[in-house]
Amino acid sequence: MLKINKLHKSYPIGDSSLHVLKGIDLSVESGEMVAIMGSSGSGKSTLLNIIGMLDEADEGEYVLDNVPIKNLTEKKAAIYRNKFLGFIFQSFNLINYKNALDNVALPLYYQGLKRKERIEKGLFHLEKVGLRDWADHLPNELSGGQKQRVAIARALAANPKLLLADEPTGALDTKTSHEIMEFIQSLNDEGKTILMVTHEEDIANMCKRIVRLKDGVIMEDTFVEQVRASQYV
Amino acid sequence: MFDRDLWREIFQSINMNRTRSLLSGFTVAFAILLFAILFGVANGLQNTFAEAFVDDASNSIFIRAGRTTKASNGLQAGRRIQFKNKDYDYIKEEFGDKVQYITSRLYRNVNASFRNEKNSYTVRACHPDHQYLENTKVTYGRFLNQSDMENKTKVVVIGRLVEEDLFIKTTPVGKYINLSGIQYKVVGVFEDDGGDNEERLIYMPLTTAQQVYGNNDYVDQINLTYNPNLKFDQALDFSNLITEKLKDRFSVASSDQRAIRVRNLANEAQAINQMTTGLGIIILVIGFGTLIAGVVGISNIMIFIVKERTKEIGIRKALGASPKSIVSIILIESILITLIAGFVGLFIGMGVVELAGPSLEKYFIKDAGVSTSTIIGATFTLIVAGGIAGYLPAKKASRIKPIVALRDD
Ligand SMILES: Nc1ncnc2c1ncn2[C@@H]1O[C@H](COP(=O)(O)OP(=O)(O)OP(=O)(O)O)[C@@H](O)[C@H]1O
Numbered sequence: 259m260l261k262i263n264k265l266h267k268s269y270p271i272g273d274s275s276l277h278v279l280k281g282i283d284l285s286v287e288s289g290e291m292v293a294i295m296g297s298s299g300s301g302k303s304t305l306l307n308i309i310g311m312l313d314e315a316d317e318g319e320y321v322l323d324n325v326p327i328k329n330l331t332e333k334k335a336a337i338y339r340n341k342f343l344g345f346i347f348q349s350f351n352l353i354n355y356k357n358a359l360d361n362v363a364l365p366l367y368y369q370g371l372k373r374k375e376r377i378e379k380g381l382f383h384l385e386k387v388g389l390r391d392w393a394d395h396l397p398n399e400l401s402g403g404q405k406q407r408v409a410i411a412r413a414l415a416a417n418p419k420l421l422l423a424d425e426p427t428g429a430l431d432t433k434t435s436h437e438i439m440e441f442i443q444s445l446n447d448e449g450k451t452i453l454m455v456t457h458e459e460d461i462a463n464m465c466k467r468i469v470r471l472k473d474g475v476i477m478e479d480t481f482v483e484q485v486r487a488s489q490y491v
Numbered sequence: 492m493f494d495r496d497l498w499r500e501i502f503q504s505i506n507m508n509r510t511r512s513l514l515s516g517f518t519v520a521f522a523i524l525l526f527a528i529l530f531g532v533a534n535g536l537q538n539t540f541a542e543a544f545v546d547d548a549s550n551s552i553f554i555r556a557g558r559t560t561k562a563s564n565g566l567q568a569g570r571r572i573q574f575k576n577k578d579y580d581y582i583k584e585e586f587g588d589k590v591q592y593i594t595s596r597l598y599r600n601v602n603a604s605f606r607n608e609k610n611s612y613t614v615r616a617c618h619p620d621h622q623y624l625e626n627t628k629v630t631y632g633r634f635l636n637q638s639d640m641e642n643k644t645k646v647v648v649i650g651r652l653v654e655e656d657l658f659i660k661t662t663p664v665g666k667y668i669n670l671s672g673i674q675y676k677v678v679g680v681f682e683d684d685g686g687d688n689e690e691r692l693i694y695m696p697l698t699t700a701q702q703v704y705g706n707n708d709y710v711d712q713i714n715l716t717y718n719p720n721l722k723f724d725q726a727l728d729f730s731n732l733i734t735e736k737l738k739d740r741f742s743v744a745s746s747d748q749r750a751i752r753v754r755n756l757a758n759e760a761q762a763i764n765q766m767t768t769g770l771g772i773i774i775l776v777i778g779f780g781t782l783i784a785g786v787v788g789i790s791n792i793m794i795f796i797v798k799e800r801t802k803e804i805g806i807r808k809a810l811g812a813s814p815k816s817i818v819s820i821i822l823i824e825s826i827l828i829t830l831i832a833g834f835v836g837l838f839i840g841m842g843v844v845e846l847a848g849p850s851l852e853k854y855f856i857k858d859a860g861v862s863t864s865t866i867i868g869a870t871f872t873l874i875v876a877g878g879i880a881g882y883l884p885a886k887k888a889s890r891i892k893p894i895v896a897l898r899d900d
């Protein structure tokens with residue numbers, strides 16, 4: 259699915275620069291569910307953003323679905339983001355003046371689908387996350403867990419190959435976190451490749467593989483016995 | 492680019508951010524309002540100037556005679572120059588191709604009476620052509636004609652105010668009016684936009700007047716209009732040529748300014764044209780100035796909006812929005828706000844001008860108003876202005892990196 263080779267990334271800070279990723283080698287196969295862990299500032303988000311083509315590496319190779327990602331034009335990057343990738347963020351990042359359905363249908367708009375089709379698909383995915391009845395509610399009328407489920411429905415709407423989640427449960431309580439994890443696990447069961455950044459050990463153990471970052475390098479990369487979230491809900 | 496979904500997106504975003512959309516439109520609305528009012532007022536001033544000419548055709552030349560102030564050809568200064576019919580004939584023959592209408596004028600003051608009503612008026616005896624030189628509008632009956640000239644008939648055409656004074660109970664056409672002891676048949680009544688004095692005149696055939704008031708062929712003044720195809724310079728040359736020829740004809744020194752006086756309205760028309768053009772330029776400069784201020788205002792607020800929506804734009808980009816779609820949204824939103832605000836300003840401005848119009852007339856502003864072509868022009872200008880206003884913010888928006896937008900702070 260994706261292959262990363264000797265990836266480096268620095269951020270300029272004043273006159274000097276901050277070397278955040280110092281040679282990352284990572285390869286993820288289709289159908290995997292990977293947790294990226296590490297202390298704050300270790301570069302987890304940076305790595306995920308580069309994988310998501312939201313940011314660019316300074317050095318190294320990155321191949322996504324057999325496409326080398328390098329020096330993409332904005333237009334090309336937009337198309338890949340739209341077709342390959344689904345994002346789930348800690349702070350949901352829903353558009354606050356659009357209702358749940360319109361939020362979910364937005365990636366479909368950028369895919370050029372007709373409105374009727376967008377509504378159909380959007381409702382289908384809202385149904386999937388159990389929020390069909392909330393289709394015409396604005397984000398501020400939803401609970402945190404509901405917002406995250408809308409965000410997941412949006413990430414799924416464009417039927418991406420790879421789901422990227424940056425602390426998807428970071429803003430949720432334990433119970434809601436487990437509900438969300440249960441859903442993400444079910445997506446993985448259906449065959450979606452999932453990469454998620456998390457701080458919580460128990461959430462990480464609900465994945466199938468844990469990659470630990472420290473000071474910009476991978477310290478540990480282990481396959482784990484997946485803990486099913488369903489037993490907690 | 493102009494699909495329905497894009498419009499839905501734009502209207503949703505404008506609707507959700509009504510306050511700031513309103514705010515950003517305000518400057519442009521104000522600019523256009525100001526422009527509409529200034530434009531209307533300028534239009535009114537222009538109408539007033541134009542009115543100053545409706546009395547006399549603007550291609551008129553007036554020729555008068557006076558006393559010589561310089562000796563020449565052995566003749567002493569102080570000699571009185573008197574035009575006669577043969578001078579009228581001379582001009583007609585000599586410059587026939589350049590003359591459009593020509594008339595002589597002879598003035599006499601008369602005491603007029605009809606039944607019990609009496610008053611004193613000025614008789615202006617002339618050729619039938621006079622009607623076209625003065626834009627005289629005959630309201631009843633007819634004007635003087637060639638047969639009146641040939642037969643020296645005792646007929647007159649009276650002004651509207653003469654009718655009002657003397658013909659209180661009856662219509663004048665066909666009645667006989669007594670002018671200083673002689674009966675004349677009234678054949679017509681006229682109106683003239685040139686003012687009350689013009690409408691207090693009595694027109695009489697020149698030949699009749701010459702016979703009645705002196706039995707000679709004297710003429711006080713000769714008026715003509717030149718061929719309207721003549722350019723400004725040609726018209727000036729023409730009147731200079733007339734002056735020269737007439738001075739020669741009457742043996743007047745060429746430096747004598749009093750004996751032969753030729754007044755060419757082209758001179759005055761040009762001065763006023765220049766003035767209205769100047770005024771138009773000033774209005775345009777002020778209008779554009781305010782419009783530019785409006786554009787800068789909208790641009791600033793759009794930049795602020797883009798900043799405010801940075802996160803949203805980042806989300807859209809993360810979901811696969813192309814730079815083009817981001818640019819379209821901002822640009823069209825800017826154009827739409829500019830256009831709507833502009834029209835609001837335009838129509839309020841037009842309303843103000845329309846309402847205030849009548850009370851402005853005492854300030855020499857007549858029929859102030861904004862024309863359809865101005866509205867069309869304004870629409871194009873507003874679209875362009877909105878585009879310019881939106882350009883920088885749109886550019887800024889398209890350069891937003893999704894990663895910058897999504898960083899949680
Ligand atoms: N745009 C940027 N400019 C400068 N420095 C940055 C930028 N983005 C991240 N950094 C720095 O790079 C380092 C890694 O950031 P990153 O967001 O990847 O950390 P993280 O592992 O996700 O941390 P957290 O767990 O707190 O989210 C941090 O020290 C951060 O301050």
Ligand SMILES: [Mg+2]
Pocket residue numbers: 302303304424
């Ligand atoms: Mg992070």
